[in-house]
Amino acid sequence: MKKEVLIVGAGPSGLATAACLNMFSIPNIILEKEDCSASLWRKRAYDRLKLHLAKQFCELPHMPYPSTFPTFIPKDQFIQYLDNYQARFKPNIVYCTVVDSANYDKYKGTWSIMACDKVTGEVKEYTAKFLVVATGENDEGMIPDISGLKTFSGEVVHSSFYKSGAAYTGKNVLVVGSGNSGMEIAYDLSNFGAKTAITIQSPVTRFTLKHALH
Structure with a gap:
């Protein structure tokens, strides 16, 4: 199958790329390994997740957020926005398709992409002038190699599989990492009554909300 542009991944970036190409009537196709678009948001995001930036910095091209959306958009509303975006720009998505390889032929000026249908096992070749x-x-969670982790008798959960602190009420929980996910999950756990501690690799500067807003 030959297309001008082949896009790997139907997350927000893939959808936005396809929308821009469709605006200029440039033939394109998206190969997505899951059975839905924006699978990380739909399947592997914790319940209280919101966009970490104000909505005016996170709009996809050619479609603003509804004025009724809050400044920091919750996960469910963001997914709703993506669904509306997809309905409007109608990207050509092939789901359940895993890209195995991509090779560029410099003489022909084209990419040869081999992809496998996860349902049927059929392998197809796609040809495109441009690959995105x-x-x-x-996409893949990373759990560091911590001494004693393999023999630890408690539960070990990567942030991508965490949903809510409701299951950890009254339990001792150590959060490893102080990025966006780590800090939000620690906050969520404490709100549900977990005895929460967090490890931070490097020194941090603390300031009050009052100072942050001025």
């Missing part, structure tokens, strides 16, 4: 990799940087 929009798989994101958070």
Whole structure:
């Protein structure tokens, strides 16, 4: 199958790329390994997740957020926005398709992409002049090699599989990492009554909300 542009991944970046190409009537196709678009948001995001930036910095091209949306948009509303975006720009998405390889022929000036249908096992070759990799940087969780972790008798959960602190009420929980996910999950756990501690690799500067807003 030959297309002008092949996009790998139907997350927000892949959808936005396809929308822009469709605006200029440039033939394109998206290969998505899951059975839905924005799978990380739909399947592997914790319940209280919101966009970490104000909405005016996170709009996709050619479609603003509804004026009724709050400044920091919750997960469910963001998914609703993506669904409306997809309905409007109608990207051509092939779901349940895993890209196995991509090779560039410099003489022909084209990419040869081999992809496998997860349902049927059928392998197809796609040819495109341009290849866009929009798989994101958070597709696979990384658990550090911590001494004693393999023999630890408690539960070990990566943030991508965490949903809510409701299951941890009254329990001792250590959160490893102080990025956006770590800090939000620690906050969520404490709100549900977990005895929460957090490890931070480097020194941090603390300031009050009052100072942050001025």
